[in-house]
Amino acid sequence: MSFLKIERLTKRYDHITAVDGISLEIERGEFISLLGPSGCGKTTTLQMIAGFTDVTSGRIVLDGRDLAEVPPAKRGLGLVFQSYALFPHMTVAANVGFGLEMRKVNRADRDRRVAAALQLVGLSSMADRYPRRMSGGQQQRVALARALVIEPNLLLLDEPLSNLDAKLRDEMQGELRDIQERTGLTTILVTHDQSEAMALSDRIVVLNKGAIEQVGPPEAAYKTPSSHFVASFLGRTNTLEGNREGPSVSVKDQRWTVGEDGNSGPILVAVRPERISFGETGLKGIVRKRVFQGSQWFFEVESEAGPIVVLAPNDSRRLPGTGDTVCLAWQAEDMRVLPRDRAV
Numbered sequence: 001m002s003f004l005k006i007e008r009l010t011k012r013y014d015h016i017t018a019v020d021g022i023s024l025e026i027e028r029g030e031f032i033s034l035l036g037p038s039g040c041g042k043t044t045t046l047q048m049i050a051g052f053t054d055v056t057s058g059r060i061v062l063d064g065r066d067l068a069e070v071p072p073a074k075r076g077l078g079l080v081f082q083s084y085a086l087f088p089h090m091t092v093a094a095n096v097g098f099g100l101e102m103r104k105v106n107r108a109d110r111d112r113r114v115a116a117a118l119q120l121v122g123l124s125s126m127a128d129r130y131p132r133r134m135s136g137g138q139q140q141r142v143a144l145a146r147a148l149v150i151e152p153n154l155l156l157l158d159e160p161l162s163n164l165d166a167k168l169r170d171e172m173q174g175e176l177r178d179i180q181e182r183t184g185l186t187t188i189l190v191t192h193d194q195s196e197a198m199a200l201s202d203r204i205v206v207l208n209k210g211a212i213e214q215v216g217p218p219e220a221a222y223k224t225p226s227s228h229f230v231a232s233f234l235g236r237t238n239t240l241e242g243n244r245e246g247p248s249v250s251v252k253d254q255r256w257t258v259g260e261d262g263n264s265g266p267i268l269v270a271v272r273p274e275r276i277s278f279g280e281t282g283l284k285g286i287v288r289k290r291v292f293q294g295s296q297w298f299f300e301v302e303s304e305a306g307p308i309v310v311l312a313p314n315d316s317r318r319l320p321g322t323g324d325t326v327c328l329a330w331q332a333e334d335m336r337v338l339p340r341d342r343a344v
């Protein structure tokens with residue numbers, strides 16, 4: 001049986017359905033991300049699991065226990081939010097130990113557990129500091145230690161890294177994953193950052209307008225998105241209008257055999273920028289923009305099928321310049337055929 005089971009979870013406000021019948025099963029030890037644009041219901045979902053927001057309908061079962069009648073403090077959850085919410089007048093050690101004090105853990109055990117939690121987040125040397133004398137990244141580590149110290153059965157993180165600058169965020173991502181692997185804690189991370197979700201998660205849950213669009217490991221969701229929404233949200237993608245005739249798919253006068261048979265008619269084709277190459281034949285276009293990005297070049301091409309972006313590795317190959325006429329080619333296995341009627 002799964003460790004956390006969410007069944008048809010729904011939250012309605014007066015005129016808004018914030019969460020619309022989400023069902024999800026999470027295994028013990030899994031790292032799951034809830035990923036989606038602002039307003040898609042990520043925080044509301046997490047808050048219902050935490051018990052801070054009432055459930056309109058549906059069920060949440062944690063480790064075999066229905067949480068409906070369990071108050072937030074009795075759910076055994078570790079929580080980290082975007083704002084650190086540390087007590088400014090208390091030292092790091094006192095902040096981290098506060099939850100244990102509330103739980104009437106004795107002094108010796110408390111000191112031992114606080115020291116272990118601070119070591120886990122790499123802050124052993126800062127136990128006696130005050131939060132205001134620490135950087136944003138350090139404060140967020142204190143918040144993480146405070147969540148870990150109670151030995152939660154589930155760790156809930158709501159955009160914990162979004163206030164940090166890019167370099168620190170990368171660093172903290174690595175540490176978060178490291179800590180999660182070492183503790184084996186079942187973790188749910190809420191984020192709108194697709195690269196963060198991909199870097200950290202065992203599985204990504206892509207949300208759109210309060211409902212699940214797709215659930216899967218990062219690579220599978222990236223390579224085989226089930227909708228236009230997922231394809232464009234998970235990294236950059238080109239979406240082109242095409243047509244399907246049985247096993248064959250066409251965009252303008254280019255044609256690919258995609259193998260499996262399908263209904264004939266208008267479709268959308270999604271192709272990642274890094275799967276497209278400049279060749280002798282293919283979709284015709286003109287390079288409008290070319291940007292050097294270090295390990296790769298970024299191109300914007302105005303093609304006969306609409307604008308297309310291309311990423312080309314910075315190797316020894318000769319690449320076109322701005323204004324050049326080009327042909328864009330890709331393999332059948334590099335494209336996803338999606339229904340055209342799906343809402344974007």
Ligand SMILES: Nc1ncnc2c1ncn2[C@@H]1O[C@H](COP(=O)(O)OP(=O)(O)O)[C@@H](O)[C@H]1O
Pocket residue numbers: 013014016017018036037038039040041042043044045
């Ligand atoms: N307390 C509330 N009252 C009314 N509407 C709310 C409330 N909280 C959230 N919402 C709405 O529910 C939707 C989902 O919000 P939220 O879960 O915060 O999204 P996310 O975290 O994905 O950005 C939004 O449309 C938001 O405006």
Ligand SMILES: [Mg+2]
Pocket residue numbers: 042043044
């Ligand atoms: Mg939110």
